[in-house]
Amino acid sequence: MQLVIDNRGLEPPQPMVRILQALAALREGDELVALMDREPRLLYRELERRGFAWEFSEADDGPRVRIWRGPSE
Numbered sequence: 001m002q003l004v005i006d007n008r009g010l011e012p013p014q015p016m017v018r019i020l021q022a023l024a025a026l027r028e029g030d031e032l033v034a035l036m037d038r039e040p041r042l043l044y045r046e047l048e049r050r051g052f053a054w055e056f057s058e059a060d061d062g063p064r065v066r067i068w069r070g071p072s073e
Contacts, residue, residue: 001030008037008062016043023052023067031068039063 007015019034047054053070
C-alpha cells in the first residue's frame with residue numbers, strides 16, 4: 001500500500017509532525033510518499049532512528065520523499 005500526504009504550503013514543523021504521525025500506520029511492505037515544498041533534511045536522522053529508510057527526489061509537482069520500513073537487523 002502507498003500512502004500519500006501533501007505537506008506543501010505548511011510551515012515547519014508541521015510537515016515533519018504529519019510525516020511522523022503517518023508512519024504509525026505503515027506496515028511491512030507499505031510506503032509513505034510525502035509531497036513537500038523543500039527537502040526535509042532534519043527528518044532523515046529521525047527516520048533512521050525509528051528504523052525507516054527514505055529516498056528524496058524532485059518530481060514535476062515538486063520535491064517528495066518516499067519512506068518505508070528499513071531492513072531488520
